[in-house]
Amino acid sequence: MTDVLRVLLCDDQEMVRAGFRLILDLEDDLEVVGEAPDGSRALDLVAHTSPDVVLMDVQMPVLDGIEATRRIVAAGSAARVLVLTTFDLDAYVYAAMKAGASGFLLKDAPREQLVAAVRMVARGDALLAPAVTRRLIEAYVRQPPPETGVPAALECLSEREREVLRHVARGQSNAEIAADLFLGEATVKTHVARVLAKLGLRDRVQAAVLAYETGFVRPG
Numbered sequence: 001m002t003d004v005l006r007v008l009l010c011d012d013q014e015m016v017r018a019g020f021r022l023i024l025d026l027e028d029d030l031e032v033v034g035e036a037p038d039g040s041r042a043l044d045l046v047a048h049t050s051p052d053v054v055l056m057d058v059q060m061p062v063l064d065g066i067e068a069t070r071r072i073v074a075a076g077s078a079a080r081v082l083v084l085t086t087f088d089l090d091a092y093v094y095a096a097m098k099a100g101a102s103g104f105l106l107k108d109a110p111r112e113q114l115v116a117a118v119r120m121v122a123r124g125d126a127l128l129a130p131a132v133t134r135r136l137i138e139a140y141v142r143q144p145p146p147e148t149g150v151p152a153a154l155e156c157l158s159e160r161e162r163e164v165l166r167h168v169a170r171g172q173s174n175a176e177i178a179a180d181l182f183l184g185e186a187t188v189k190t191h192v193a194r195v196l197a198k199l200g201l202r203d204r205v206q207a208a209v210l211a212y213e214t215g216f217v218r219p220g
Helices: 014-024 039-049 065-074 091-099 111-123 130-140 159-169 174-181 185-199 204-213
Strands: 005-010 030-036 053-057 080-085 103-106
Touching (some): 039 065, 065 080, 080 091, 080 111, 159 174
Parallel strands (some): 005 030
16 A cells, blocks of 8 residues: 555535535545446546545446446455445445445545545454444344354354454454453454454455354354
8 A cells, every 4th residue: 555545536426526626635644536427437547546545436337336236346446435424324335245345435425534534444454333233233134043052154264353353343442452352453453464364354344244244253
């Protein structure tokens, strides 16, 4: 990742894109490298501009944001997708998480939140408030039957790594996990990286989804 973060804007409303560009272009470390009015055009621009972050609307003509996100991830792009939505609890948001989005942000979020979100997602941090994470996953994950012991998919993790995963699934940051487990923040970061590597996951959002879907973490 370079010092200047490259951002691609994908929204079918020109005025929305113009507003985001105006905000992001004021930041020295952010550069808007392209604008797309639909998911299909976004795929072309991702291939040609190599953005660090894609701000992705969900409902668009030609190709929607969820399918565009899925194709960006499937293509092996290093770009992180930040989904934009007008609702804080939306079935589309969970679908986007499943497709590989690194988080989501409300379209009417304050300017400072938008800028911070782009930087967070570029660093590889998931952008999901704990309460929203729980609501989304509890609402849309098909809960597997209760099982005893560790789910087979997570047997490759050490006991400490599973403990860290449980906290990640609750939407906690590295600093919060470190405080709860009496560990250094750098140690937690290492554990999270190992969890993602062992499970072949892209980021913390996918880790949270897997933890719920396997029944390792239960709602409530």
